[in-house]
Structure formats: structure tokens, C-alpha cells
Amino acid sequence: MADIHIVQEHSLTPGKAREAAQQVADKMAEEYDLACTWEGDVLHFERSGVEGSLTLALKQAQMHLKLGFLFSAFSSKIEHKVAENMQKVFGGAA
Template sequence: MTDIKYTRRHDLPLAQAKKIAQKTADDLAEEYDLVSEWNGDTLHFHRAGVEGHMRVTDSQIDLNVKLGFLLKPFKAKFEQHIERHLDELLDKAKSTHASAKAPAKKGGRGKA
């Protein structure tokens, strides 16, 4: 049974969404000593008492985490940390991606 389930939609290119999933896993590895590896478009991560994955598609990131008995009391903190971090990275990438897609403004003055 999954303890933490979270889905976040995005409109980024798949490669960019995968970089965000990797950055999230890297930050979790630093804080919680997790090990991660890719299998196709799914990033698996684990450590003693934690097992999960992030499945990245062209429209969303699905997060599933199973916590061991000893870590269940920390579920809310862990869940909040992952969701906040993933949201911040996706929002930042979305604004960067949107400004890159916006048409360039024409400068200068027209002839009178």
C-alpha cells in the first residue's frame, strides 16, 4: 500500500520534466540519504524504510512512496517536503519555459 501519492501536471518537454524529477531525487538523497536510478521514464528511489518512484510522462509526474513502520510518523513532513520541492521546481521551469515560448517583442519605431 502506498503511503504518499501525489500527481502534478505540467506542460514541459519530457526531458525537462525528467531533469526536475532528478533534481528532486538529488535533493532528497542529500537530506534523507536516498539512492535513485532511472528505468525508462520512471525514477526509482530507496533507502532503509523508504521505497518509491516518480513516473514522468509528457503531461504529469506521478509520485508514489511507501514508508516503513518506523518512518510512518514522519509521513507528513516527508510528504510536504517532496511536494513543496517538486512544485517549486515545476513552477520555476514553467515560467522559464513560457517566457522562452513567448513571441519576441519588436523593438524600434515604425516609420512615420
Template sequence: MSDIHIRRQHGKTPTEARASAEHMASELKDEFDLDYAWDGDVMRFERSGVSGELAVDKQEVTLDIHLGFLLFALKPSIEREVHKFFDENFPA
């Protein structure tokens, strides 16, 4: 398996940060057919070949993605796309 790990300060209130995370998850669901559900401040998501979680706290947002074997070759393009979503939803 191949992993992607992103951690970023968000500079938002917890409510704003969660709303941004929800917006990002909704976009990813539409674009990549990801299923997701919240468990407290942690959103878990999955689809065939991909699983992970997005955790939101008072200061930062952390994303961990686990790519299955078949998506390993696509890791660079997936990582670029995820950074793009982070830049749009959690600008530095």
C-alpha cells in the same frame, strides 16, 4: 505501511520534465541519503524505511512513496517536504 501519492501536470517538454525530476532526486539524495536509478521514464528510489518511484510522462509527473512502520509518525512532515520539492521543481 503508509503511502504518499502525488500527481501533477508539469507543462514541460519530456526532456525538461526529466531534468527537473533528476534535479529533485539529486536534492533528495543529498538531504535524505536516497539511492535512485532510472528505468526508462521511471525513477525508483529507496533507503531504509522508504521506497518509491517517480514516473514522468509527456503531461504529468507521478510520485508514489511507501513509508515503513518506523516512519509512519513522520508522514505529515515528509509529505510537506515532498510537496515543497514538487513546488520548486514542478510549479503548478
């Protein structure tokens, strides 16, 4: 098991931050076949071997992923790709 925690600062409005979070979720869903659902300002996602959330705050987005045994072997690659994608969609306006 591996845990990944990524914090990305931003200066987006709440609506724009939600759009950015949805872009991150869409990319992750496409690459890792994740099911995503919103609960307030928290985007939950999961599939067999992966679960996590993307929480939106006023000036930051926090991603937390729990990877099962098989995905743990790829944790550094997954962390890098997700952090890069978050930087792209949230960091551009920071």
C-alpha cells in the same frame, strides 16, 4: 506503514521534465540518504524503510512513496516537503 502519492502537473518538454525529476531526486537523496536509479521514464529510489518512484508522463509527474514503520511517524512532514519541492521544480513552468 504509510503511502504517499503526489501528482504534479507540468508543461515541460520530456527532457526538461527529466531534469526536473533529477532535481527532486537529488534533493531527496540529500535529505533522506536515498539511492536513485532511472528505468526509462521512471525514477526508482530506496533506502532502509523507504521505497518509491517518480513517474514522468507527458503533462504530469507522479510520486509514490512507501514509508516503513519508523518513517511513518514523519509522513505528513515528508509529504509536505516533497510536494513543495515538486511544485517548485515542475510547477514553475505549468
